[in-house]
Amino acid sequence: MKHLRELDKAYEPSKYEADIYKQWEDSGAFKPNPQATKDPFTIIMPPPNANGDLHAGHAMYVVEDILTRYRRMQGHKTLWLPGTDHAGIETQVVYERELAKEGKSRFDFTPGEFYDAVLTYTKGNQHKIIDQLRSLGFSADWSRLKFTLDEDIIEVVYDTFKQLHDDGLVYRANRIVNWCPRCNAAFADIEINHREQLDPLYYIKYGPFVLATVRPETKFGDTAIAVNPKDERYKHLIGTVIEAEGLLGSFKLNVIGDDYVNPDFGTGVVKVTPAHDPNDWEMGLRHQLEVKQVIGTDGRLTEIAGKYAGMAAADARTQVASDLEVRGLMDHVDMNYSHSVAYHGRCGTLIEPLVTEQWWLAVDELKQPAIEAVKSGAIQIVPARFEKVYIDWLENLRDWNISRQIWWGIRIPVFYRLGDDESKKPYLVTTDEAEAREYYGEGNYEAETDTFDTWFSSSQWPFATLMATGDFDKGFYPTTVMETGRDILFQWVSRMVMLGLYRTQQVPFRTVYLHGLVNDAHGKKMSKSKGNVLNPLDITAKYGTDALRLALTIGITPGNDGALSEAKIEGYRNFCNKLWNVARFILGQLPDGYSPAYLSSPGPIEGSGPAGIPELNSPADHWMAVKLADAIDNVTAAVEDYRFSEAGEQLYSLLWNDFADWYLEASKVSPSHDLLVYGLETILSLVHPVAPFVTEAIWSHLPWRTEQLIVSGWPNASRTNVDPTAAADFDRLMSVISGVRAVIADEQLSKPVLLTTQPRLTDSADVVRKMAGLSEVKLTAEGRGLFVPTSHYEVWIEADEALIDARKHRLEAQRAEKQGYLQGLEAKLTNSRYLESAPEAVVAETRSRRDDTLMLISKLDEQLAALNR
RNA sequence: GGGCAAUUAGCUCAGUUGGUUAGAGCGCUGCAUUCACAUUGCAGAGGUCACAGGUUCGAGUCCUGUAUUGCCCACCA
Numbered sequence: 001m002k003h004l005r006e007l008d009k010a011y012e013p014s015k016y017e018a019d020i021y022k023q024w025e026d027s028g029a030f031k032p033n034p035q036a037t038k039d040p041f042t043i044i045m046p047p048p049n050a051n052g053d054l055h056a057g058h059a060m061y062v063v064e065d066i067l068t069r070y071r072r073m074q075g076h077k078t079l080w081l082p083g084t085d086h087a088g089i090e091t092q093v094v095y096e097r098e099l100a101k102e103g104k105s106r107f108d109f110t111p112g113e114f115y116d117a118v119l120t121y122t123k124g125n126q127h128k129i130i131d132q133l134r135s136l137g138f139s140a141d142w143s144r145l146k147f148t149l150d151e152d153i154i155e156v157v158y159d160t161f162k163q164l165h166d167d168g169l170v171y172r173a174n175r176i177v178n179w180c181p182r183c184n185a186a187f188a189d190i191e192i193n194h195r196e197q198l199d200p201l202y203y204i205k206y207g208p209f210v211l212a213t214v215r216p217e218t219k220f221g222d223t224a225i226a227v228n229p230k231d232e233r234y235k236h237l238i239g240t241v242i243e244a245e246g247l248l249g250s251f252k253l254n255v256i257g258d259d260y261v262n263p264d265f266g267t268g269v270v271k272v273t274p275a276h277d278p279n280d281w282e283m284g285l286r287h288q289l290e291v292k293q294v295i296g297t298d299g300r301l302t303e304i305a306g307k308y309a310g311m312a313a314a315d316a317r318t319q320v321a322s323d324l325e326v327r328g329l330m331d332h333v334d335m336n337y338s339h340s341v342a343y344h345g346r347c348g349t350l351i352e353p354l355v356t357e358q359w360w361l362a363v364d365e366l367k368q369p370a371i372e373a374v375k376s377g378a379i380q381i382v383p384a385r386f387e388k389v390y391i392d393w394l395e396n397l398r399d400w401n402i403s404r405q406i407w408w409g410i411r412i413p414v415f416y417r418l419g420d421d422e423s424k425k426p427y428l429v430t431t432d433e434a435e436a437r438e439y440y441g442e443g444n445y446e447a448e449t450d451t452f453d454t455w456f457s458s459s460q461w462p463f464a465t466l467m468a469t470g471d472f473d474k475g476f477y478p479t480t481v482m483e484t485g486r487d488i489l490f491q492w493v494s495r496m497v498m499l500g501l502y503r504t505q506q507v508p509f510r511t512v513y514l515h516g517l518v519n520d521a522h523g524k525k526m527s528k529s530k531g532n533v534l535n536p537l538d539i540t541a542k543y544g545t546d547a548l549r550l551a552l553t554i555g556i557t558p559g560n561d562g563a564l565s566e567a568k569i570e571g572y573r574n575f576c577n578k579l580w581n582v583a584r585f586i587l588g589q590l591p592d593g594y595s596p597a598y599l600s601s602p603g604p605i606e607g608s609g610p611a612g613i614p615e616l617n618s619p620a621d622h623w624m625a626v627k628l629a630d631a632i633d634n635v636t637a638a639v640e641d642y643r644f645s646e647a648g649e650q651l652y653s654l655l656w657n658d659f660a661d662w663y664l665e666a667s668k669v670s671p672s673h674d675l676l677v678y679g680l681e682t683i684l685s686l687v688h689p690v691a692p693f694v695t696e697a698i699w700s701h702l703p704w705r706t707e708q709l710i711v712s713g714w715p716n717a718s719r720t721n722v723d724p725t726a727a728a729d730f731d732r733l734m735s736v737i738s739g740v741r742a743v744i745a746d747e748q749l750s751k752p753v754l755l756t757t758q759p760r761l762t763d764s765a766d767v768v769r770k771m772a773g774l775s776e777v778k779l780t781a782e783g784r785g786l787f788v789p790t791s792h793y794e795v796w797i798e799a800d801e802a803l804i805d806a807r808k809h810r811l812e813a814q815r816a817e818k819q820g821y822l823q824g825l826e827a828k829l830t831n832s833r834y835l836e837s838a839p840e841a842v843v844a845e846t847r848s849r850r851d852d853t854l855m856l857i858s859k860l861d862e863q864l865a866a867l868n869r
Numbered sequence: 870g871g872g873c874a875a876u877u878a879g880c881u882c883a884g885u886u887g888g889u890u891a892g893a894g895c896g897c898u899g900c901a902u903u904c905a906c907a908u909u910g911c912a913g914a915g916g917u918c919a920c921a922g923g924u925u926c927g928a929g930u931c932c933u934g935u936a937u938u939g940c941c942c943a944c945c946a
Contacts, residue, residue: 010908194944201946213946226946262945270946277946340944389873389941396942487941521881523939555882555894560874561939563881567895574908585905638885645883649893661910738912745900745912773901773911821890834926842888842927849889 011580013544042479050084054132056518069689088454152468181299185405201337207244212266221294229257359403409451459495486514521565546691547573554648614674620666623730
């Protein structure tokens with residue numbers, strides 16, 4: 001095995017990443033370890049679109065990898081189960097675009113042929129996204145990869161549907177839905193976007209009334225006129241029938257009173273068109289109004305519109321408006337009316353609300369347990385503020401339309417009766433056509449062509465996947481954490497809870513961790529049109545995968561959007577390089593055949609052997625041992641608490657400030673090989689979940705290590721060998737060194753001599769001399785020179801009288817500053833309410849700071865007195 | 870219309886139950902250097918924590934209000 005010192009001066013990720021990933025996977029490290037003794041830990045990966053490309057959002061799955069790697073190192077039986085999504089309408093739209101290039105449409109195929117073609121297309125593409133996810137170092141168990149249209153998944157979805165139907169929670173009904181004429185399908189409210197826009201508001205004469213509408217073309221579907229029952233202008237007309245002149249001759253309408261009508265809007269009169277407006281539909285239900293469909297599923301007017309039949313709705317609108325004008329039925333038009341209009345979120349087509357027959361899932365019974373699960377704490381949402389949002393949404397949830405008239409999806413397992421044999425049920429829920437044939441007889445039935453809303457099947461993903469892989473009964477369910485984007489809290493998370501509880505009587509996951517959006521360097525949303533999109537793969541190629549992972553971990557908090565910039569990523573690339581060079585330096589120090597002594601006894605790195613802490617010699621050793629133990633505790637606590645950013649920051653400063661800048665430099669004077677190695681190994685272990693590649697690459701060059709880091713143990717803090725006094729000694733040396741460096745930098749001195757009256761300091765003279773850039777540290781009886789203020793040692797930098805005199809004002813300034821600080825502390829300590837109320841530890845802290853400050857001031861006074869002598 | 874978040878250094882952001890003289894990275898200034906690392910080291914400048922009140926011995930942190938920005942939900946024809 002080669003020593004790192006023979007390797008590159010800089011870490012080159014591309015040389016290592018692919019090989020390391022292969023070794024991990026080939027060794028079976030991604031699979032649940034059957035020997036693991038601790039509880040199973042499960043994460044189900046939110047399935048990315050099988051036809052999609054990796055974007056920054058997917059890179060946020062790094063949170064899942066951190067958790068998985070952390071639990072694996074701790075000895076849990078970990079399963080991170082990956083999958084891909086057929087992404088219903090999204091993929092169908094993409095594929096239809098492909099077809100359009102060849103001048104074809106889906107109507108050139110039967111639904112079955114179309115499905116097969118898209119399936120082939122999808123299966124051919126899916127390796128791309130999987131390879132991309134793997135390149136991010138994700139330690140998911142790819143041998144268990146599931147696809148949302150796998151037969152075993154579909155089977156579970158069918159079972160759920162059947163159970164829901166048997167329980168009376170699924171029904172078929174005619175309702176007003178959001179109809180997309182382009183997709184020729186209905187969509188849920190949540191899939192609709194509203195856009196504010198200007199449209200003409202037409203004031204039309206209806207017999208005795210003038211009323212305002214933006215949709216004159218739907219007037220042929222009017223089945224009432226509504227006014228507010230409290231409206232003095234019109235209340236006497238409620239219950240009467242008006243007769244009015246229209247474009248298709250005269251017509252009669254009932255006048256109804258309904259609180260929905262706002263007397264202050266327009267003329268306070270509304271035409272009611274239950275077939276084409278959700279609010280009118282509701283009014284229609286309240287008043288048992290007739291539903292007359294004017295616009296068909298193709299977006300064109302029906303025969304009811306007489307001579308306007310066949311016209312596209314938008315064309316009909318202008319035509320009707322102008323005809324009304326000509327006939328003198330238009331009172332006036334307001335051209336400055338701004339309102340919000342519904343568009344299909346996926347394809348951007350104007351939504352046409354209309355009445356169609358759909359499959360509905362009754363949610364009232366399902367949502368209560370889902371609300372309770374979060375209220376009771378059975379499910380914890382991180383960050384917690386989303387718990388309220390979740391509960392509010394569910395409480396207002398209405399029955400869910402789960403059928404879609406799209407072809408790329410799971411066909412709803414229903415066969416309908418043909419003919420009018422009333423002795424047979426109108427439909428049969430079964431996946432088995434033979435059953436339908438037997439029941440209805442050959443030729444007397446037809447299969448449903450609608451498919452399930454993608455969210456209906458994906459809401460079953462946690463248990464469906466585990467059932468399909470055979471892991472469901474092996475302790476992997478309920479899963480531990482669901483990590484996903486906060487933007488799909490409603491669409492996905494809430495529904496997973498509903499259906500998970502329904503189907504398994506258990507929560508699908510115990511914790512929901514929500515990440516925010518990944519924005520650009522200035523916190524702006526990434527978009528192709530803005531040209532500010534950072535492609536994760538470009539970044540990893542340039543800076544290494546670990547750099548990206550660190551950049552998405554540090555400075556990003558749950559539920560909040562984070563900013564990603566090349567400068568930030570570059571900084572973490574440098575961090576990886578720092579780690580690499582620290583390792584290179586340490587390994588270069590070690591004698592041939594070295595193996596750390598602590599490995600031979602059980603110890604701090606759990607599961608892999610070492611015991612206690614290596615022998616500690618210098619103050620620096622004790623100090624470093626404390627820093628390491630503290631970091632282990634803090635990082636562990638932070639990860640347990642989903643505070644990954646804090647964990648990352650701790651590690652960053654542990655490596656760079658504590659270990660590299662202080663300990664390694666100090667160790668150059670008196671190296672302790674075992675502690676250098678122990679420190680390195682501890683840091684590698686702690687950093688591994690976030691930056692797995694560079695840590696594993698270094699680990700593979702530790703000659704005494706044979707197992708991979710990915711399956712080695714998580715460190716345990718141990719302070720057994722630590723002498724706190726010795727550790728504190730190093731803190732004092734550090735403050736001397738920093739103080740001296742500052743004076744040297746200020747005065748541009750070159751290798752001056754340091755004088756001290758304290759023998760204890762000269763014990764560590766070499767460290768101080770080397771680290772502070774001195775030529776010598778001398779013990780003297782009485783010091784004179786540039787006084788370096790520290791609270792524990794009296795030290796002076798040798799200098800000529802002119803310089804000493806010139807710096808005198810700095811001592812005075814320092815004294816004044818300390819004096820001000822002291823006053824603040826004294827004020828607290830003479831305040832009896834502070835002494836009574838503040839915790840003892842806080843008061844003790846204040847006292848000790850007061851004492852230190854007093855001591856420093858008296859030293860400064862002495863120095864100033866001596867200078868003035 | 871309702872709700873949520875954000876507002877802390879030039880920029881991007883941390884800041885766990887209130888308790889050091891408020892932090893990091895980048896950027897900036899000065900110096901150093903090639904003996905682990907210039908993807909480096911050392912030193913430094915830079916903030917009345919959006920604003921106004923309040924609670925408290927003590928507020929970036931808790932409460933009330935205001936402003937600005939962003940997001941979510943609802944959808945008065």
